[in-house]
Amino acid sequence: MSSNRLSVNDWTAAALEAIGRGGLAAVAVEPLAARLGATKGSFYWHFTNRDALIEAALQRWERDHTDAVIALVEAESDPLARLRLLVSTVIDSTRIPHADSIELAMLATAGHPHVAPVLARVTERRVSYTSALFEALGLPATEARQRGLMAVSAYLGHAQLAHAAPQVVPSTDADLHSYVDRMVQLLTAPLISPDPGEAGR
Incomplete structure (x- = not known):
């Protein structure tokens, strides 16, 4: 790719891929420029410094992994269909190379001053949106x-398993479909009244 044709999106995509491979520490200007076949001058055409690239990459992650998913789900008119599509979409995304790695890298660097506000905002939006469903x-x-919190927690747990022990999570389309159906069934199960015998304990 010619360096004079590189866009902000090219740089942020490369930064997110680097984050997925090695966390924020992997976002370095010269290695990214070499990977893109560009010069440092091309980088500074778009960004004032590394921090500006990280901020732009985090904003893109928020758009691609939260805003875009919600927009996709909102195309469904039925609340149950929206919930199933949401669960199916986020669980299926863990099969995309680097997608779960980026998510986990964000959690691993939750205290970073650039990451913390974005992660807090994204998490609250995800929980609030799912709760609204x-x-x-x-x-x-x-x-x-x-239940919204449980659903988001289930997704993050699945992402961790898919990354650390992929052999234990569903791998075929059929198994994944069954798994999502069961998850939705459990998340939408009727409230269970406490056993009268347990109430006094």
Whole structure:
């Protein structure tokens, strides 16, 4: 690729790929320029410094992995269909090379001053959006929030397993379809009243 044709998107895509491979420490101007077949001058045409590239890359991650997913899900009219599409989309995304690595790298560097506000905003939006889907299914706000949190936690746990022990998660389309169906079934199960015998314990 000719360096004079590189765009901000080219640089942020390369930065995110680097984050997926080695965390924020892997975002270095000269290695990225070499990978893109560009010069440092091309980098400084778009960014004032490395921090500016990291901030732009994090904004792109937020758009691609949260904003775009929500927009896709919102195309469905039925709340249950939206929930299933959301679960299916995020679980399936863990099979994309580097996708789960980027997610886990963000969590691993949660205290970084650039990452912390973005991760907090993304997490809250994901939980709030998923909670709203449960509310649309008729659950009270408090219960909907709990299930939204459980759904996001299940996704992050799956992403960790897919990265660290891929052999334990569904690998075929059929197995993944069944797995998503079961997850949605569990997340939308009716509230279970406590056993009367347990209430006094």
